[in-house]
Amino acid sequence: MISFDIEPRVRAGKLLLGVDRATARSVMASLEFTMSHSRDNMDYYDENSIQLDFLDDDLLHFIGFAYSPNFAVVYKGIDPFNSDASDLVNAINANETEAIPFSDYDPLFRTQIIALWDAQEQYDYKGGHQRSVFATFSIGDERYLKAMLAITNGGQQ
Numbered sequence: 001m002i003s004f005d006i007e008p009r010v011r012a013g014k015l016l017l018g019v020d021r022a023t024a025r026s027v028m029a030s031l032e033f034t035m036s037h038s039r040d041n042m043d044y045y046d047e048n049s050i051q052l053d054f055l056d057d058d059l060l061h062f063i064g065f066a067y068s069p070n071f072a073v074v075y076k077g078i079d080p081f082n083s084d085a086s087d088l089v090n091a092i093n094a095n096e097t098e099a100i101p102f103s104d105y106d107p108l109f110r111t112q113i114i115a116l117w118d119a120q121e122q123y124d125y126k127g128g129h130q131r132s133v134f135a136t137f138s139i140g141d142e143r144y145l146k147a148m149l150a151i152t153n154g155g156q157q
Helices: 021-030 085-093 142-152
Strands: 002-009 035-039 042-045 049-053 062-066 072-076 112-122 132-141
Touching: 002 035, 021 042, 085 112, 085 132, 132 142
Parallel strands: 002 072
Antiparallel strands: 035 042, 042 049, 049 062, 062 132, 112 132
8 A cells, every 4th residue: 555654844755845747747647546637736636535736836835635545644653544633633743843722623733834624523434433533634835834824814924
């Protein structure tokens, strides 16, 4: 099984942040993932469980994952899709310069540029829907962080 080992701000497995779109597509093809669809600045793979965002310059700025049985995501030895939401937030906070309070909806970890979204029991595919697990685990680069902060702060960074 393909494993996307996360190195925040740098890569998810063989996918490197900052590569051009053609290179990202070539990497995904080499991993035997076919594109589900593409629109505007985004490419989707594995029935949309992998999202690659190129913003407006054709360089990879964001890699997002939702649970899929077809690959693994590993952050510092942890499977985000087999981890209680509060435990995952604590593990990520341990590597932040400034910990953020727990949020089960849309936490953004600025040091590592990790974004999580929507923790609920319905996303606990590996634990029988007993735990609150985040639906998505994503990484980005500095430009992605600036874009997210602009949205969060109403257009101001």
